[in-house]
Amino acid sequence: MLLTGPALFVYALVIVLPVLYSLVLSFTEWSGVGWPRFVGFENYSRMLSDPVFWHSLRNNALIVLVSLIGQIPLGFFLAYILYRRLVRLPAFFEAVIFFPTLLSPVVVGLLFAVVFAPVGLIADLIGKIQGLPLFELLIFNSKSMAIVPYLIVILWMYTGIYMIIFLANLQKIQSETIEAAVLDGASEWGILIKIVMPGQIPVFLTTSIYAIAGSLKGFELLWVMTEGGPSYYSSVLGLYMIESTFSYYKYGFGSAVAIMLILLSVVVIVVLTQVAERLARET
Amino acid sequence: MSRQSPSVRAIVPWPFRIAAWVILFGFTVFTICPLVWVLYTSFKSQSEIMRSLIAPPLVWTLDNYRNAWELGEFSGLFFNSFLYSTVTTVIVILLSVSAGFAFAKIPSRKTRLWYSFFLVGLLITISSSIVPIFVAETWLGLDNTRLGILIPYVAFNISFAVYLAVAYIRGIHDEIIEAAKLDGANYLGIYRQIILPMARPIITTIAIFTFHACWIEYVLVYMISSDSSIRTVQVGVSLLNGRLAFNYGFLFAAIVIATLPLFILFVFFRRHLQAGFSMGSMKG
Structure with a gap:
């Protein structure tokens, strides 16, 4: 108790207490002054009938989709190429692709806001190629497309994480296994499909869970880049929570969104982890 | 080759x-x-x-660069960022390595329960619980203070640090600890004379990782600091954007300035950061 006590105390005080506190607040209506008024599940039902909530959830789902079909497979192939040394200077490529992962979300958000601005870098490029100096990029005007620039940014920024994860796991493979396969005349394709891939299935599962958790947790980058705008077109649940709380001082409603967000991430992760463990045990 | x-x-x-x-x-x-x-x-x-x-x-x-440094008041911002990142890192190391030792090497039903309690914290970040934190801090009067930034920084970095420490300390052989016990060492003695020196590599990883996490944090400081004297580099840069929307050269110089410390971390400690990130995914 002497050893764990201090860490436990800080943790409980700062993480557990506020979450319980906002759980209570989520059943009330409160503008920050006076006493909260108990309203039962009204905040939750209002949230579930709000189109902004569903559009934000849809954008969260798209972010997960980009991870599942973009970042994770790409990260795996990049790691595989480096692991098998199919190119020269693997250390150089590894370092460069990892670097954006370390950047701060604020800086990346600001940078790509300029890249995708109506008269930003992309517009400048397209204008030069097409010979239209006044070309404007209007992707943000479309409700369904406004999230796309952000999807490109996370592909740019976070694919490196998945590459690093796969690389760490590939390096656990005994090199004798692959050397033996090579001596037996296995082709590179055969090594990839028959020897390397099966061992990486658990890693694909854990990275998928990691991606889902990440999509629910982070929104700083998007906040700085688009503020969820125009209107709510590029919003995600995290931004919806911030907007609901701080733009209108509706602490009760905002707390309901916060609880929803925390529940979603904890429940989704716990369920998925169980499923993944069962799958891993069966294979 | x-x-x-x-x-x-x-x-x-x-x-x-x-x-x-x-x-x-x-x-x-x-x-x-x-x-x-x-x-x-x-x-x-x-x-x-x-x-x-x-x-x-x-x-x-x-x-x-000259304009960004002066107009952005970067010297103050850098001071704050370094202060928060360094103090948090030191406290997190002290707390997490001792807790990690207990969780890894003192088996009992209680430690197992507390450890899983900690692991739940891996799923919650400052940004996803910013509303509860904000409400709690205004209630306690901690908003707009340095303490109100440092306490959540420590708390939210502890879970992962404990996780890293436990994973590493578990790998230290029990025989070494048993031998020390036979020599009459108590748990604190074992902690100081065996665990701390042997855990040095993971302490470095925890330190680099925590420092990095604090350096790039944005939401908390942005939310609770109405006073510009306690703001960090990240918040300073984000606010520059509003003031000089179309002066990209100026904005980009600020971006480069804000990123330089991360670049230095990258050059000297890339392996530690990579280890932290790849272990981060396995916590699921």
Whole structure:
């Protein structure tokens, strides 16, 4: 108790207490002054009938989709190429692709806001190629497309994480296994499909869970880049929570969104982890 | 290239090698381009930027950096960022290594329960619980204070640090601890004389990782600091954007300034950061 006590105390005080506190607040209506008024599940039902909530959830789902079909497979192939040394200077490529992962979300958000601005870098490029100096990029005007620039940014920024994860796991493979396969005349394709891939299935599962958790947790980058705008077109649940709380001082409603967000991430992760463990045990 | 490579590479068919080269080279170019663009634009004058956003500078100038540093009041911001990151890192190390020792090496039903209690914290971040934190801090009067930034920084970095410490300390052989016990050492003695020296590599990883996490944190400081004297580099840079929306050279110089410390971490501690990130995914 002497050893764990201090860490436990800080943790409980700062993480557990506020979450319980906002759980209570989520059943009330409160503008920050006076006493909260108990309203039962009204905040939750209002949230579930709000189109902004569903559009934000849809954008969260798209972010997960980009991870599942973009970042994770790409990260795996990049790691595989480096692991098998199919190119020269693997250390150089590894370092460069990892670097954006370390950047701060604020800086990346600001940078790509300029890249995708109506008269930003992309517009400048397209204008030069097409010979239209006044070309404007209007992707943000479309409700369904406004999230796309952000999807490109996370592909740019976070694919490196998945590459690093796969690389760490590939390096656990005994090199004798692959050397033996090579001596037996296995082709590179055969090594990839028959020897390397099966061992990486658990890693694909854990990275998928990691991606889902990440999509629910982070929104700083998007906040700085688009503020969820125009209107709510590029919003995600995290931004919806911030907007609901701080733009209108509706602490009760905002707390309901916060609880929803925390529940979603904890429940989704716990369920998925169980499923993944069962799958891993069966294979 | 190592010596066994030629024999292994000889059997790689050329379509495979070309595909590998295209994927890797393509993605690397995609990664580098925006970074290079930010870098050279930060040395470009505003009039040149207005003429063309993409062209490299004809005249290289340091004006953007001079202006950004002064107008952005970066010296104060840097002081705060370093203060929060360093203090948090020191406290997190002290707390997490001792807790990690207990969780890893003092088996009992209670420690197992508390450890899983900690692991739940891995799923919650400052940003996802910013509303509860904000409400609690205004209630306690901690908003707009340095303490109100430091306490959540410590708390939210502890879970992962404890996780890293436990995973590492578990690997230390029990025989060493048993031998020390026979020599009459108590748990605190074992902690100081065996665990701390042996855990040095993971302490470095925890330190680098925590420092990095604090350095890039944005939401908490933005939310609770109405007083500019306690703000960090990240918040300072984000606020510059609003003030000088179209002066990209100025903004990009600020971006480069804010990123320099991370670049230094990257150059010297890339392996530790990579280890932290790849372990971070396994916590699921």
